[in-house]
Amino acid sequence: MTTIQKFAAIAATSAALALAFSSSAQAEGKIRIAEQFGIVYLLLNVAQDQKLIEKHGKQQGVDIDVDWVKLSGGAVINDALLSGSIDIAGAGVGPLMTIWDRTRGRQNVRGVASLGSFPYYLVSTNPAVKTIADFGPKDRIALPAVTVSVQARILQMAAAKQWGVAQFKKLDPITQAVPHPDAAAALIAGKTELNAHFGGPPFQEQELGGNPNAHVVLDSYQVLGGPASATVLYATEKYVKENPKTYRAFLDALTEAAQIIATNPEAATDSYLRVNKANTDRALVLKIIKDPKVQFRVAPQNTLGLAQFLHQVGAIRNKPASWKDYFFVHPAIASGS
Numbered sequence: 001m002t003t004i005q006k007f008a009a010i011a012a013t014s015a016a017l018a019l020a021f022s023s024s025a026q027a028e029g030k031i032r033i034a035e036q037f038g039i040v041y042l043l044l045n046v047a048q049d050q051k052l053i054e055k056h057g058k059q060q061g062v063d064i065d066v067d068w069v070k071l072s073g074g075a076v077i078n079d080a081l082l083s084g085s086i087d088i089a090g091a092g093v094g095p096l097m098t099i100w101d102r103t104r105g106r107q108n109v110r111g112v113a114s115l116g117s118f119p120y121y122l123v124s125t126n127p128a129v130k131t132i133a134d135f136g137p138k139d140r141i142a143l144p145a146v147t148v149s150v151q152a153r154i155l156q157m158a159a160a161k162q163w164g165v166a167q168f169k170k171l172d173p174i175t176q177a178v179p180h181p182d183a184a185a186a187l188i189a190g191k192t193e194l195n196a197h198f199g200g201p202p203f204q205e206q207e208l209g210g211n212p213n214a215h216v217v218l219d220s221y222q223v224l225g226g227p228a229s230a231t232v233l234y235a236t237e238k239y240v241k242e243n244p245k246t247y248r249a250f251l252d253a254l255t256e257a258a259q260i261i262a263t264n265p266e267a268a269t270d271s272y273l274r275v276n277k278a279n280t281d282r283a284l285v286l287k288i289i290k291d292p293k294v295q296f297r298v299a300p301q302n303t304l305g306l307a308q309f310l311h312q313v314g315a316i317r318n319k320p321a322s323w324k325d326y327f328f329v330h331p332a333i334a335s336g337s
Contacts, residue, residue, distance in 0.1 A: 028243050029057070031250060032067040034077055035090040036144065037180040039201040039288055040231045042272055043115050043257045043296055044090065049271035052253035060245040072179040073145035081109065087239050088112065088250070092150020093303050096234050100326040101316035108237035111327035113254055114229035114300040114336070119293050120151060121204040122218035124196040125187055125211050132158055132171065132218055141175045141196040142183035150230045151198035157309050158223045168313045187211060201288045202280055227295060228302035240328055251332045254298045261296045265289045300327060300336040
């Protein structure tokens with residue numbers, strides 16, 4: 001079995017596990033949250049480590065049972081949400097736009113909150129690749145989900161700027177769905193056909209420090225025109241309406257988690273390491289959290305441009321006029337964009 005086939009088998013297994021969770025209706029006081037890999041999920045890590053959802057639930061008069069699920073890839077996350085296996089999905093703006101578009105008038109999935117704004121780097125170990133125009137048919141770019149992940153969508157946006165809108169899928173054939181930890185390990189080792197990875201922190205920093213040939217080919221902020229919320233949380237309208245106290249406790253917990261990260265990044269670093277059982281260098285995690293380019297905030301930032309691009313190229317049928325079209329209204333995210 002080739003490395004690519006192994007990664008495909010892992011993805012298929014993840015999808016099967018996602019659909020295997022109980023799909024029974026949940027009553028107020030229960031929340032099942034799916035996250036993926038990386039520091040971009042730090043708000044959730046802090047909330048889990050310090051039991052902030054349970055804390056704010058008690059303030060609402062509800063004892064909340066929280067289930068945490070780790071999955072990889074927006075497609076798997078979306079399948080789990082629509083199957084009723086999870087209540088809160090954590091993935092990129094790309095998967096959010098896909099599921100928002102497909103469920104309008106039915107499950108009415110919308111965004112709940114942002115997890116912050118982070119620069120995502122497309123890292124290559126091929127010395128000949130300086131820009132995306134240098135990628136050839138033998139290169140392989142790892143990302144969490146082909147086509148639908150936010151990395152895949154940003155890459156398409158970059159391709160449209162490079163070669164024209166009609167060529168926005170030009171690089172899709174050389175992309176491969178691989179979980180971030182596996183992609184980072186492959187790039188650092190340099191022993192597989194994967195020679196590029198469009199990931200996120202801390203994996204991109206580990207690659208840049210772990211392989212002398214690793215270098216940044218593309219920065220998501222350059223494509224999106226500045227800091228932007230690439231990773232978000234979303235849910236069905238049914239869950240939000242039927243669980244108002246749990247939903248409020250969840251958003252209050254995220255807001256407190258953001259405050260903790262801002263005022264005590266050292267404690268947030270320890271939360272990340274404990275929750276993820278990671279052997280990542282603590283100094284590296286702390287450095288990323290303190291990076292001025294990184295912003296942990298619940299209000300979405302600069303998401304409309306990517307959303308409208310997806311409509312322009314036909315990836316979604318419905319054109320959003322505002323970020324409020326695909327996010328639920330709540331005071332915690334009132335300053336979004």
